[in-house]
Amino acid sequence: MTNITCPHCDCDCSNVVGKFCPQCGKRFEQFVNDDSRLQAAADQVLAERVEAGLDGLVGGLTSVVINTEPDRLETAAAELIRTTGHEFNEAFETDSLRTIVLSQPGSADLLVQSRKTPTPFAPVDAYPKAAGLPNSRLETLIFRTPDLGKYIDIQRERGVEFMSDTPLEWTGGRFIQTRPSQHTGLSYGYHETTNGAGQYAPPSAASFSVSLEKSDLPHLRNIFELDHCATRVPARDRDPAILEFVALTNYAFRFAIYVPVLNSITNVARMEGEGYAQVFTSGIRPSAETDTDASKDGPTEQFLKNYGRRIHHMAFRTKDIVDTVAALHDDGMGFLIDVVGSEEQGIRQTFSKPSKNTLLVNEYIERYRDFDGFFTQENVADLTKSTQKQ
Numbered sequence: 327m328t329n330i331t332c333p334h335c336d337c338d339c340s341n342v343v344g345k346f347c348p349q350c351g352k353r354f355e356q357f358v359n360d361d362s363r364l365q366a367a368a369d370q371v372l373a374e375r376v377e378a379g380l381d382g383l384v385g386g387l388t389s390v391v392i393n394t395e396p397d398r399l400e401t402a403a404a405e406l407i408r409t410t411g412h413e414f415n416e417a418f419e420t421d422s423l424r425t426i427v428l429s430q431p432g433s434a435d436l437l438v439q440s441r442k443t444p445t446p447f448a449p450v451d452a453y454p455k456a457a458g459l460p461n462s463r464l465e466t467l468i469f470r471t472p473d474l475g476k477y478i479d480i481q482r483e484r485g486v487e488f489m490s491d492t493p494l495e496w497t498g499g500r501f502i503q504t505r506p507s508q509h510t511g512l513s514y515g516y517h518e519t520t521n522g523a524g525q526y527a528p529p530s531a532a533s534f535s536v537s538l539e540k541s542d543l544p545h546l547r548n549i550f551e552l553d554h555c556a557t558r559v560p561a562r563d564r565d566p567a568i569l570e571f572v573a574l575t576n577y578a579f580r581f582a583i584y585v586p587v588l589n590s591i592t593n594v595a596r597m598e599g600e601g602y603a604q605v606f607t608s609g610i611r612p613s614a615e616t617d618t619d620a621s622k623d624g625p626t627e628q629f630l631k632n633y634g635r636r637i638h639h640m641a642f643r644t645k646d647i648v649d650t651v652a653a654l655h656d657d658g659m660g661f662l663i664d665v666v667g668s669e670e671q672g673i674r675q676t677f678s679k680p681s682k683n684t685l686l687v688n689e690y691i692e693r694y695r696d697f698d699g700f701f702t703q704e705n706v707a708d709l710t711k712s713t714q715k716q
Contacts, residue, residue, distance in 0.1 A: 389468045500518045545654065
C-alpha cells in the first residue's frame, strides 16, 4: 500500500476513507515534494534565525570528518591524496580516535579518522551495499564561528542537542558538534579558532607515523577546493533536512532542480560570500513500498534503500577537466559516467565510482567564465541516472 500523507499537517491518511484529513479537515493527496511549501518554511526559519541573534555566528566550511573502518584508515587517506589536490598535514591519536588531516590551500580540510570506541552514529549494516563497511561515511560538516559560547547558548535555548556538555579543546581552538540528525545521519560541527586554522589535535593527543607523501602527478595540480557535498535523504525528509541545515548555519535554500523521469530533486543551499555549497538530493515522491512499484523509485530513492541516508559525493573544483579525468582514469580510478556538459553550456562534471574504503563518490566539476548557475538541468539528469550503476 502507498502511504498517503496530508500536505497540510503531515497526518498519515493512508487508511482514511474519503479525501479529507480527519485531523485538519483539509483535502489530502499522495505526498509529493513542493518548492512553494519549502520556500515558505525556509523564509520562516530565516526570520527566526535573525530574531534569535544567530546571523553572523556561523561562517564557511572549515573541514569534514570522514570515518573509516580501523583497518582502512591509511588506505582511505592515501586514496584521497592520490585523487584530489589535498595532501598530508598531520596524524594524531587520542584514547578514542586516530585522525589523519589532509589539507589544500583555499579548501576545507579532510579529517579522515577511525574510532577505537563504539560509534555514536547509527551503524548502516542494515543496508545491503553498506553492510561491509558499517562505520564508513562522511559523518560531520564543520563550520567556523567567531563566538562558540554564544552560538551554543542560543541553540540550546532553541532545543538543539550537542554531543558534549562543553566544547572540546583543540590546539587551534574550541569545537562542538550536534547529535547526528535523524533526517540526514549527519552531525554539524562548529569551530572557533584561536591559534590558526587547520589545527585539530587536542592538547593530550599523540602523533603517529604514516607514510603518505603526495605523488608528483601533474593532473593533481588541476584539482582544487571542495566545492560542495551532496546528501541523499528520503523524499519525506527533504524539507526537514534542508530546514534543519538552514536553522543550524547561516546558509539559505536557493533553488531545486527536478528530474521527474528519475523521481529526483537536487536542492542547493548557499551562503553569501562563501564558495562552498550544500546539496540535498531526494525523491519527488517516496519510494514504493511494494516490489511491483519499485521501478518507479528512481536512482535516488533506490540508493537510500541500498546505502541509507548519507553524503553521496564530495565535489572538487577542477580545471582542464577532460584531460584531468583521463589521467585519473589512467591512474586506476573508475567512473560512473563520462564527463558531461560543455564549455559552451558553462559547466562540465563527472562522478567517480564509489570508493571501496569510504563508499564516497568523487565529483569533478569545472565551470567556465561567468557561468551564473550552480548546475544545469541536463547535467543533473545525466549524473543522477549514472548512480543507478552503484
